[in-house]
Amino acid sequence: MTPSIAFIGVGNMASAIFSGMLANGYPATSIMGTSRTEQKRTHYHDQFGISMLADNRSAVSQADVIVLCVKPAQMQAVIEAFADQVRDDQLFISVAAGVELGSLSYWLNSPVAVVRCMPNTPSQVGAGMTGLIANEHTSAEQKNWVTELFAGIGDSVWVEDEAHMHTVTSLSGSAPAYFFRFLEAMIKDGQQQGLDEATCRKLASYTMLGAARMATELDEPIAQLRKNITSPNGTTEQALLSFEASNIDKIVADAMTACVNRSKEMSNDFSAKKTD
Ligand SMILES: NC(=O)C1=CN([C@@H]2O[C@H](COP(=O)(O)OP(=O)(O)OC[C@H]3O[C@@H](n4cnc5c(N)ncnc54)[C@H](O)[C@@H]3O)[C@@H](O)[C@H]2O)C=CC1
Numbered sequence: 001m002t003p004s005i006a007f008i009g010v011g012n013m014a015s016a017i018f019s020g021m022l023a024n025g026y027p028a029t030s031i032m033g034t035s036r037t038e039q040k041r042t043h044y045h046d047q048f049g050i051s052m053l054a055d056n057r058s059a060v061s062q063a064d065v066i067v068l069c070v071k072p073a074q075m076q077a078v079i080e081a082f083a084d085q086v087r088d089d090q091l092f093i094s095v096a097a098g099v100e101l102g103s104l105s106y107w108l109n110s111p112v113a114v115v116r117c118m119p120n121t122p123s124q125v126g127a128g129m130t131g132l133i134a135n136e137h138t139s140a141e142q143k144n145w146v147t148e149l150f151a152g153i154g155d156s157v158w159v160e161d162e163a164h165m166h167t168v169t170s171l172s173g174s175a176p177a178y179f180f181r182f183l184e185a186m187i188k189d190g191q192q193q194g195l196d197e198a199t200c201r202k203l204a205s206y207t208m209l210g211a212a213r214m215a216t217e218l219d220e221p222i223a224q225l226r227k228n229i230t231s232p233n234g235t236t237e238q239a240l241l242s243f244e245a246s247n248i249d250k251i252v253a254d255a256m257t258a259c260v261n262r263s264k265e266m267s268n269d270f271s272a273k274k275t276d
């Protein structure tokens with residue numbers, strides 16, 4: 001039987017996950033979401049055909065799997081408001097950045113299966129990449145089910161050490177935004193050179209997609225893929241020399257370090273040990 005899934009706090013990330021699931025054939029009748037505002041409940045129900053509830057407790061009581069999708073700062077209050085009704089056979093999945101398994105388990109106050117994940121919004125188009133780690137109450141069968149769930153909307157990796165979730169956040173959770181920022185800059189420059197925005201977007205976005213497909217599908221070093229485009233004394237070489245002059249490795253490393261540092265700060269700020 002298809003497990004019934006409740007998304008607590010439907011916004012950008014929850015809708016990216018369940019829209020990917022729906023496109024992959026997960027029945028809308030087995031998906032619930034919650035939102036505090038009537039306007040959002042109507043919007044998501046009308047757009048996706050899923051049940052939208054105002055009451056988190058009601059959603060949790062009806063679900064086999066509960067996906068916690070509120071902001072990290074809201075997680076403690078949201079969990080504690082339904083913790084008394086948690087059943088041992090339920091599976092909880094949190095998408096919140098920085099919120100550790102230990103804190104989630106502590107607030108749930110029950111020996112229940114908890115998976116912490118770091119998804120990304122490309123899940124919406126079936127191209128998500130999700131980092132996963134489970135607590136000790138999660139069975140091999142539950143882990144397999146979670147792997148299948150995320151395989152339906154992209155792919156996933158399990159990490160052994162929870163500290164690696166900070167790195168996952170900087171490599172995939174936050175990273176679609178880096179690539180969008182890069183595209184924005186390319187499109188802007190293309191327009192300044194005289195092409196219209198739609199044409200620039202098509203040229204640059206399909207090129208990013210093609211490069212990403214080569215990086216994921218071909219068994220060649222990324223550096224070799226780059227060299228294959230870079231004719232000596234040609235056009236690409238000049239663009240890459242310009243990146244090197246701006247120290248692209250440092251620009252990227254600084255951004256990823258800033259992302260990781262914020263993730264660590266959030267773990268500290270939103271930990272059960274700190275708040276209790
Ligand atoms: N947006 C992204 O690309 C990613 C987000 N995440 C994580 O996903 C979580 C959600 O982020 P977004 O979807 O971007 O935020 P969002 O603000 O779009 O969605 C959160 C939703 O929760 C709702 N909400 C807040 N309190 C609630 C309550 N008591 N009951 C029911 N609903 C409530 C809000 O109204 C909002 O619609 C965060 O914890 C974030 O760290 C993780 C990976 C990527």
Ligand SMILES: O=C(O)[C@@H]1CCC=N1
Binds near residue numbers: 097173
């Ligand atoms: O920016 C954030 O905090 C969330 C987590 C990863 C992507 N968005």
